[in-house]
Amino acid sequence: MAERKASRTAVLVCQGRAVADGRLAVGRFADPIALELLTDSERELVSTVRSGEIPSALGPRMEFELLAGTSEILAARTVTIDDAVRDRGNPQVVILGAGLDARAWRMQELAGAAVFEVDQPASQGEKRERLGERAVLAGAIHFVAVDFAVDSLGDALAAAGHDATVPTTWIWEGVVPYLTPAQVAATTAVVGARSAAGSRLILTYSTTSRLNALGRRAIQQILTLTGRDNPMANEPFRSSWSPERLRKMLRESAFDVTMDAGLIDVARDLDIPPSRFLGSGRIAVADVS
Ligand SMILES: C[S@@+](CC[C@H](N)C(=O)[O-])C[C@H]1O[C@@H](n2cnc3c(N)ncnc32)[C@H](O)[C@@H]1O
Numbered sequence: 678m679a680e681r682k683a684s685r686t687a688v689l690v691c692q693g694r695a696v697a698d699g700r701l702a703v704g705r706f707a708d709p710i711a712l713e714l715l716t717d718s719e720r721e722l723v724s725t726v727r728s729g730e731i732p733s734a735l736g737p738r739m740e741f742e743l744l745a746g747t748s749e750i751l752a753a754r755t756v757t758i759d760d761a762v763r764d765r766g767n768p769q770v771v772i773l774g775a776g777l778d779a780r781a782w783r784m785q786e787l788a789g790a791a792v793f794e795v796d797q798p799a800s801q802g803e804k805r806e807r808l809g810e811r812a813v814l815a816g817a818i819h820f821v822a823v824d825f826a827v828d829s830l831g832d833a834l835a836a837a838g839h840d841a842t843v844p845t846t847w848i849w850e851g852v853v854p855y856l857t858p859a860q861v862a863a864t865t866a867v868v869g870a871r872s873a874a875g876s877r878l879i880l881t882y883s884t885t886s887r888l889n890a891l892g893r894r895a896i897q898q899i900l901t902l903t904g905r906d907n908p909m910a911n912e913p914f915r916s917s918w919s920p921e922r923l924r925k926m927l928r929e930s931a932f933d934v935t936m937d938a939g940l941i942d943v944a945r946d947l948d949i950p951p952s953r954f955l956g957s958g959r960i961a962v963a964d965v966s
Contacts, residue, residue, distance in 0.1 A: 681824065683803035684796075685908040687776030688719055690851055693747035694755065694779075695723045701752040702947040708755065710779035714807045736903025743896055743908075746952045753944040754850060754960055758879050759784065761936075761962050762846050765877045769845040770815075771795060771834065773864070774825075774852030777804055781815040791817040793839055795830065798822040825860050831867045844875035844965075853882040854914045861916055862926055869930025869965075876965040878932050881940075885917040886957035923961060932963035 694711035712720060725732070726745050732738045762770065763786050770787060772778050775794035781787060792815040794801070801822050819837045823830050839845070847868050853861055868878060883889070893909070900907040918926075924934045940958040941951060 681797055681799050682911060683799040684776055684912060685906075685910070686851070686855070686912045687800055687804075688715070689744070689747055689908040690751055691715060691777035692719060692723050692744055693751035695720070696726045696744060696748035697752040697755075700727065701748060701949050702756055705756045705947060706752045708779060708783060710783050710811075711777070713811075714777045714779065714804075734903075735899060736905040739896055739899045739903070740905050743900075749944055749949050749952045750940055750958060752949055753940050753947060754881050754958070756947060757938075757943055757960050758848055758850055761877065761879045762786070762848065765844075765846050765875075767844045767846040767875065767877065769793070769839060769843055771839065771845055771847045771868075773847060773849045773868075774855075775804070776800060776851070777807065778848075778850070780848075781813050781818050782808075782811055783814065785814055787815040789816050791815070791819065791838070793819045793821050793834060793837055795821045795823050795833070797824040825856055825864050829867075830864060831871060834871060839871065841871040842873050844873050844877075845871065846876070847872070847878040847880075849878065849880035851881055853880055853918070854916060855912055856915055858916045858918075861918075865926060865930050865932075869932060872931070872965045874965055878927070878963045879960070880963075881958060881960045882923060883914065883917045884919060884957045884959060889956045890914070892956070917957070920959065920961070927961075927963045931965050933966065934961055934963045936960075936962040 691711050691714055694708040697706060698708050722740060722744055726741055732741055768790055770790050771793045773795050775796045781792040801820055821833050821837045823833045897907050897909055920937050927934060938960055940960060
């Protein structure tokens with residue numbers, strides 16, 4: 678199997694948080710570290726979108742629209758996830774497919790928690806370079822290199838010191854669509870087996886939407902045809918779930934869904950202006966009693 682490259686969608690969503698910081702859901706959302714984790718060239722597009730000046734040429738305009746839409750999704754889902762993490766206050770937090778997530782470096786509430794960041798090796802290696810010597814706010818940080826499609830998540834977490842007898846909050850943000858249904862189910866089974874009573878799983882997922890799939894394809898084609906960078910080029914969508922199917926799959930691992938909402942509704946509640954990109958994304962919280 679060819680060695681996987683560091684995730685570009687992780688950079689896109691980090692740019693989305695950098696665009697949203699101080700502009701969307703102000704008072705509820707803040708991620709000042711996102712900008713610091715980006716390279717100079719990645720920051721250029723962030724500045725353009727923050728300026729609000731829409732480019733006239735097709736390629737740059739598509740890049741602008743994609744990032745503007747992403748920033749709305751990111752603000753909505755980040756607020757909901759942060760609230761769900763705080764509300765549970767568990768002593769362990771595992772971030773599955775962590776990308777450039779900065780929670781361990783920005784959330785004071787994690788000072789008493791051990792955070793385990795799980796990601797495929799190339800993405801994690803690149804993140805660690807971007808972080809440099811930055812001081813962590815979490816009680817402890819453990820980097821766990823795992824490809825969900827290849828490696829044993831359970832063994833890797835156990836080796837890193839994750840304690841399956843202590844409650845854990847699991848964050849699975851923006852990752853499920855990139856895994857096959859079988860990989861999602863297998864990972865959920867491991868998560869369930871390592872979740873003591875009081876554990877919580879917070880995840881985002883996509884429902885099946887032909888319109889959204891067509892939109893995604895059109896955006897990528899325009900980016901490619903106009904010679905722009907396509908951040909989704911090597912990371913195809915591999916699964917979508919109905920709320921009912923997801924609920925059933927989580928129930929098999931002892932998780933009861935306590936919240937499941939469309940991101941478009943979450944965004945509306947936060948006064949984030951609606952965008953066509955919010956379409957089929959949902960967020961769910963599920964607990965082990
Ligand atoms: C869109 S990014 C989301 C990153 C982060 N959760 C966030 O919201 O900022 C998708 C992440 O999933 C990770 N990922 C995708 N497939 C994976 C796999 N098979 N094993 C481990 N990580 C994977 C990528 O490396 C990337 O960091």
